[in-house]
Amino acid sequence: MKKELPATLRFVLLEDNANDAELIQLELARNGVQVDWTHVASKQAFLDALRDDAKPPDLILADYTLPGFDGLAALKLVLEWRPDVPFIFVSGSLGEERAIEALKSGATDYVLKDRLQRLPAVVNRALTEARERRERRQAEVALEEQRLLLGTLIDSLPEIVYAVDTQSRLTVVNRALLDTLRKKREAVIGRRLSEVWPEETIVEIETQAESIFRTGRTLTDQERAWITPDGAVRWFTFTQVPLRDHNTVVGLVCTVREITNQKALEQEILEISNREQRRLGSDLHDGLGQELTGLSLLLKGLEMQLAREAQQYSSQVTKISDLLAHAIQSTRSLARGLAPVNLERGGLPEALKHLAVRCTDLYSLECSFTSGAQKLPELEEGAATHLYRIAQEATTNAARYARATTVAIDLRATGRKLQLSIADNGIGLSAGLAQGRPGMGLKIMEYRARMLGGTISFEEPGQGTRIVLSAPLHLLRRAKESSGKDKLRRVI
Template sequence: MSAQLRILFLEDVPTDAELELRELQRAGVDCVTQRVDTKDEFMRALDEFRPDLILSDFSLPTFDGLSALDVARKLRPDTPFLFVSGTIGEERAIESLKRGATDYILKTNLRRLVPAVRRALQDVEERAARRGAERRLKESEERFQMAARATNDAIWDWDLKSNHVWWNEGVEKLFGYSREGVVEHVSWWTERLHPDDRERVLAEMRAVIDGGGMFWSGEYRFMRADGAYAYILDRGYVMRDEQGRAYRMIGAMMDITERKNQEERIARLSRIHAVLSGINSAIVRVREREELFREACRIAVEDGGFKLAWIGLLDKQTLDIRPGAWVGDEKGFLSRIRLSAHADLPQGRGVSGLAIRTRKPVVVNEVASDKRLVHREETLSSGFRSFVVLPLLVESEPIGSLYLYTGEADFFDQDELRLLAELAGDISFALEHIERRERLDYLAYYDALTGLPNRTLFHERLNQAMLNARADGGKVGLIALDLQRFGIINDTLGRHAGDQLLRLVGERLSQALTGRGWAARISANTFAIVLPDIKHEADIAHVLEQEVLERLMRPFNVDREELRIAAKAGVALFPGDGTDTDSLFRNAEAALKKSKGSGSKYLFYAPQMNARIAETLSLENRLRIALLDEQFVLYYQPKMAIASGCITGLEALLRWQSPELGLVSPAAFIPLLEETGMIIDVGRWALGQAVSDYRKWAHQGLEPPPIAVNISALELRQRDFVEMVQRVITQDGNGTPIFDLEITESVIMENIAQSIPALAAIRQMNVGIAIDDFGTGYSSLSYITQLPVTALKIDRSFVVDMASKSDSMAVVSIIISLAHSLNLKVVAEGVETQEQLTLLKLLRCDEMQGYLFRPPLPAELAAALFGAKNAGQAPRIV
């Protein structure tokens, strides 16, 4: 009773009707009512008000209840009619029920009203549902009987208890079976269902039978007598007993193979039309050949339903056909086949070569039987049953082919092939358009003589590089380069020789700048070089001296003449020397003009930059000499066990003993070693020297403690880093030295995926790993637990401030607790006061190093700390 109930009261006493209504409303019955008390009003209300329920008094002044009941049964036979009266007796009540009354309630017992109303309405609903079901069942049986008499379909009758199945003659006509070949058992039918359909069909049928359903229909493939499969539309009707249990099922099988084939053909044509439409849309928006290839393959697979689409590009020299783009179920197929358009080669005699040579599409509708195929087995094993090769032509010459593969045999018919040929023609047209546009773009943005960007493209690219640098807070280097005495070459050897020289200069500039930047030709003999992502000004000088000018100094062979040229350059740096392209280039040209008037090969626009670069380059040159002349030395700073005061290790520290500068602090030269990459060679030397010192001390009968060697980020990134360490520690075979590698936290976290396996391999050599400057980086605790480290070194900045700053004290305490919880040793760096040592001892720090104990010492002085005369004694803190 969720909808509003329409109640008609046949009652001459309004207050009685109101009492009945109040009883219903108190029970939550939502209703709309009308009261009448005469026959005419009652009949009119039955027609116009159309009540859902009639509540009638038995005795009325002009109209009695039984007469009203007869009228209601005649005009609205399905509407519940309840007597609510105070005068009805038992005999009359029984008579009223026999004549069709739903129930009767005494006005003195209105508590029965609501349950009686609800029961009456429920009975109405159930009767309506039963009548509907019976009507549908009857209609269904009639339709089924008519269809069975009129159809040529295969009619079946299945006894669900015995699994016996009766078939009509249609099963012989449709599927070619003889009467003797048809077994009247359900297993005969299930065995002939297509293996891919069987489980689904049986599950759907069982769901209807077990779920109380009456009708089942399904589509599947059924085996004919000749072994081929027909597409079937099968429909069945379930017959049930009074308890609702299914005992019989009757149905008909209709052969819809022709319809299915037509639907599939239409679907294929629709998909190919979609591919054609999609690729034509892509042609409008795509500007690059490679992007067009990728889009064509993607659309063919996603919109066309092809298993694989790929484009093979023709090498005009070798006539090999190589994949240029592909999308779909490739699974290594393209790497297993070799194709060619060369008719004299085995791989060129197949359909790929045929399509290229004839410039016409080639269809393979059955891979298994087509004798033209070169790679039949590879194609079949990849799940492909048919494919088409569509040659792509540019100006009537083949440049490659579009390949479309399907998993179905006999996929392509003439209509589909016509559309696909149109598709290939559209792609070919687009390729011609792209090629013409690329030629125009090339002439608009590139120098036709050298192939380098021209002034227009130079300004665009420079502007973009400056925008990127501004966003990243970086720098851009701009070099204006001028070829000296170029006019003399033109005048003496002719314009042709000058052009040839410019082409060779362009080639050398491109080679010199690979991976570093790019060059442009600005005017006759002036070039511009852009170096984005500059970290240090010295990087520009390196590129200029070691790559650009060095290459230009080599002789050029022009018309069998050996020519040498000189070049001058001016350098401007963004953002310091200009914040827009015009001002930056203008200042680079100003620096070039100064360079031409000086003895320098190049000058920076900012005068102070020239002095700084000269100083940096001079220092770099001295460092290279220092490496060759073995001017580097190792000092050793001892580590002390805080609890015992004994030496527990040495840290090898690099120093430069320069003949001109004396002993140089590492802060003055190590950053430059890292910038130039010399740190790799110097680091290898330092590791080897530490190993050599250890073995020398051991050979002298001393007991040297483990030596720690610092490793830079550049060293750790080397592919042969692990092999280098192993080679150094085992090179003379006199036992393995005991030493550690110290690597800063930030270096390890820079590439954690590479760091973990490299450090694990080194740890397998029994080499300790210490994280240096711990607390200054951003390492995750989850990564710390994965790293094969043996010690954490607290950065000196925390140690120095721990006595005066509570934050530093807290950091030191946390690091010590963390290290101990991970069973790692913890070392404090930079300990300079007794107060710091006392605090570290209270915090249970394991080791310390710093000037409070010992400064870095030359090798011979360090050896004295653990020499024979000091054996068993703890060195004093100085």
Template sequence: MFQNVSNDSVLGYAQFLEQTLKILHIEDSAADQALARLSLQRGRLQCELTVVDTLQGVTDALGSQKFDLILADYHLPGFTALDAWELVHALPEHPPFVLLSGAIGESAAVDVMRVGISDYLLKDQITSLPHVVTRALEVWEAKRARRRAVQELEASEKRLAELTEHLQTSIEQERAGISREIHDDIGGSLTSVKFDLAWIQRNAPEGPLRSHAASALEMLEHALGASQRIMHNLRPPVLDQGLVAAVQWLARNFEQRTGVATTVRTSRESMDLPAALQVVAYRTAQEALTNVSKYAQASRVDIDLSDQEGFLTLEVTDNGVGLAEGARDKAQSFGLRGLSERARTVQGWLDVSSQPGRGTSIIVSIPLAGTRP
């Protein structure tokens, strides 16, 4: 809504007194041109006015130089200010546009407000022109600063997403490398030691030596089991058999370890998916089951895996105590945030639905368009 401006209604007026403003004045009356110039001078605004009175003149002026503000009469020979506004509005970053006109009628005033012209001042109130100009400039500067801040935020979010994707990829590669080293080096060495200890146990006479060998073998079996668990957590070899097999293995292992009944339902027996998508879905299921074992106090978990309707969808639902209000936003709560960021690396998203006492459902959805291997 446009309002006439009183002398005390403009904030930041002084900031425009020390700069020369370039104004395109669209006006066919020499007298009104002079009055506008005089009013701006009396308001102590230093202005460089370029005066045009044709639509072609507007086009030429806009094409040859940049202006801080457009000041226009409404009715001009052969066109109106709305025609000039269309030219100005088409500029990549157009300056504020102020109408300085006689009465233009209610319909025209509505059109002016609808299209987004900055302000409207009647010519018989021209003494307020300096304040209208400075207010329009101030609002425009604020909008430009906001646009710039939004652009910078979007650029920052894009860089953060790229960094997250890089980190997730690096982490998975590092996990796979460590898993291979454990399997090839530590696992191989432990297996060799196991054979040697077994030989000692078989061939040692009854007594302390055989007893110590048996104890060492028992500890070695524990170490081998631990190394296997670590390898599976780092990068389960079962992923090489596909996502369906990996999720089924994860569910069986979880059920055996916790005693919580776990059911897996899939849309098909195998899914031909890119490795990155499989890892995201698998890690989501892994983290969700970890949360169930730690916090949910559940007696049942259902896992649904589907690649229908153009999306890979994994849903893990439990019948536990649910998430407490605000649990997802508390400090140092990075599990679900990490899953959400991981999903974003493959253009997916994470949804969490939970009510106290009624369980929790974690769903990751990933578009499949253009991602088939």
């Protein structure tokens, strides 16, 4: 008892018999309980002791029968003024029925006066239970305060934050998500996110969540695009972190950060670069290329005149003419490389066909291009350029580093996805990287895939390498004007 109880306890003893009061005090003192006693025998004195905030009682002992004042009336006062303080009846006239009535009324316990040896144990148990209740209540208050604090902090974040259970049902949502969904909290709690946010991207995120529950791995900064009902495109990064209870995943905490402005800035920077490349390509083709072509025509005339008047110079002029023809071809190739995709002349498929031919000629290997039966929609020029550059990087790697002899480029629409694959029969990606080959090209391809709102995988199906890019078609199409609406915001 000394280890569990404070050094000195404050007890209020309601007892009209002085001898009984002394016996009670002696019994507790004999068992090592240090008590600061307040002995009262009337209702008013008892009430004053209860109201004394300077010396609040730790426990109350009361007789059941007193002149003009009984124990049940005292118990009602305690429940009103000190509901957390244990109340023990110590009486010689308390029968079984009264004892049951007293306990139902809120008494902690009772001890008969002819069995006072039980009193220390009963007191100790009552004080221990009271302390545990008090600590539990304090913990609940602290927990509620923490919950309110965390709820306020989460609601104040600009990022979307939510939590789901193992059935992907929402258990926590913040204000940013509710504002995005334009729904009230009670309308989303307990439901799957895909039920209240019916978007293909959300279904994909929930599918990934199933793998997180199995593996326990965190998925961070996955970029996804969402088309709003008014046709605007909003970009988000998703992070999903397992919520564990003793190493068991019991849910996920997810954050969604909008990066629409960041993506727009990145796109604008890339578009500036693309515009500058197209301008340089146009200047090369229409400026230097045309001037070289004109010079070639003049040289042809000179060659014909020299063939008649000074044949000894004809061979030299022919060499100059050949060099000039090669310079014209190089200029055209350079111009085409700066602006590889021309939407007015076949678009991406035509550009990939030319890439296959050029790869065959340049690297002396067999490079082919195929496309699916489904007609491709008109792609936005920036998106088409990203796709072309990915194919260009992949074919270059296959020829230079993988020592491939065949390369197959395939472009097709599958449902609502556009798929670009480049397969070769070389030594494989892992072998190439193991030989210290540069890996910057892979990172650039991954970056371009993210800019398209898609995913890219690098596979090694037994022999060679297969690179597969998959992106949503609705993010790649050319923006068109519709009546009553502004142009859709460019995504790629």
